[in-house]
Amino acid sequence: MTRPRLTALAQSLPATVPFVGPETQERQRGRPFRARIGANENGFGASPRVADAIAASAPEMWKYSDPENFELRQLVAAHHGVAPENIMIGEGIDGLLSLVVRLFVEPGQPVVTSLGAYPTFNYHVAGFGGRLVTAPYRDDREDIEALLEAVKREAAPLVYLANPDNPMGTWWEGGEIQRFIEALPDTTLLVLDEAYTEMAPASSRPPLDPARPNVLRMRTFSKAYGLAGMRCGYAIGEAETIRAFDKVRNHFGMSRMTQVAAAAAIADQAWLADVLARIADGRRRIEGIAADNGLAALPSATNFVTIDCGGDGAFALKVMQSLIDRDVFVRKPMAPRLDRCIRVSTGPEDELAIFAKELPGALAAARGN
Template identity: 35%
Template structure:
């Protein structure tokens, strides 16, 4: 053990373990349960487009070949849809793969990465593993982006500002005014990253076209998206990014693994991206279910952040880990938030209407016991 500790860099041994969701089969075996309601990993309960499933079947016979390193067909489809040159697109093994690659490209030991708190853990972890400092800015009391604090932090010229909108785990999305103020305040030596993993779930009436607002910005930027959430391809691990320049993408591909995206993921993503009707149906249903579940929790006096994603960030009023453990005993998985200052919160994925009802029933069963224990 001592030799291992001496071998590994301190930046690595001091990292927290990523708080991943539990696999349902693991929990079934552990607790002897036949049925699990999995609401801890922000997955799409309705699954991918049938076209994506068929596309995976079609590529199976060619699995002895390496995938298309240039992602030719998918690149062309997304570029045409977004109205950007294909050479400014990058693909990775999930959008978090691209985050890690970009950090390795640009972040040096001792430099600063700025993000919000609570936030997606890898926004901080990928900085810390490189010996950089992660500066975290809390959301306002009414769960708005801390724009004033962000602007002040940008004045100190950090290497990266990374913001998820909708935010994970809070769910709140930036307004046009928020985006414009942040872009205007970003110095040219700061890489501005917008992580839009959940953007497809935003109500169309309030969705901000960040790419359009970046068109006149001359500094470096990246917008990240994924096929894991709304497109239902979490198991295949594929995400993409749009960057400010071709040169940035060329250098990213020098750092990226040569065949980072597998052939099944490429085929499924292309088919899923083309099936706009399936995406619209899924996201519309999730928005409806989100509204129903949020109203039910509010009616029971639970405080929660205003979400535009496929999850709710709920203040349980007690230790969130204890609530999650009690719900787990009922076969319902939610994610307790472990960041200091937010440990009473649980993040609840928006599932089917039936799954939401099962969660509410289980919460009603365990709440009195937890209240008595506290």
């Protein structure tokens, strides 16, 4: 049948999703998970003040949102000690990543990232016709020397680095990141994804430098602030780089409710501190569960712990699948060497207790016992 023709680029793209959601798995399985600790969500939840603010503003939702995100930008800027002109709000870091690729990558141009890093970034690079150039992890960390070498070799306009990283939970000290930044060509834009940074040591953060045009620091309300469902991320950067988003973004794309929720969340730093403590406890709990089963947990600066299952990728895949069969939602890295691990998010004790109870059986099943 004759039909409208997709662009050549769109024709080349698969209709796949970067991640299958747990709800999809639940529908396929025909029953819910008992522990939802696979998507690095924050089961400790957002501040109760956020729920109050949401309920109070519900009757106002007939109004479009402020396309400038003015109030939220003021709050975020004040929190970080930068100007509102250094802040861009978007529909999660995912939404901002799409815009960054669109703004800075011509079709065919190289984009550098680590092999096994964030699939959604890769999805957006493919979606705008960029050419992915990857450097493997080294000792379970992103290899910043190799990334730098790839950037220079390819004269890449864009490089992605997460600190702490996902899916391994490892990190670099801020001084190392700063050396990486200073060694980059001025014409290469670094997307420094700091989705998990609130949970990481302060020493892992290089100083904010809103005068530098080639670094965008990406932050989110999805992780430490417990608002993954509301979709709010932000970029911190130099004013002209930030202004470029205004050329292409969906100006009325932010939900007004999300603006309300994020503003309430950032205002309650006491709640954040409490959650961070609970996340640290959760990491220790997961490390203990791993040790009880003779497995090694990687050091983590995030709200998840990556566990080395002690075998190859096929074995870890069986462990993950056995956990899912036992109604425990977890995920795992897929890149070579990293794939020997599973990845478990911190969460309330009742969910971690289910994980603790089911892991021995899952390991036995994976071993064919």
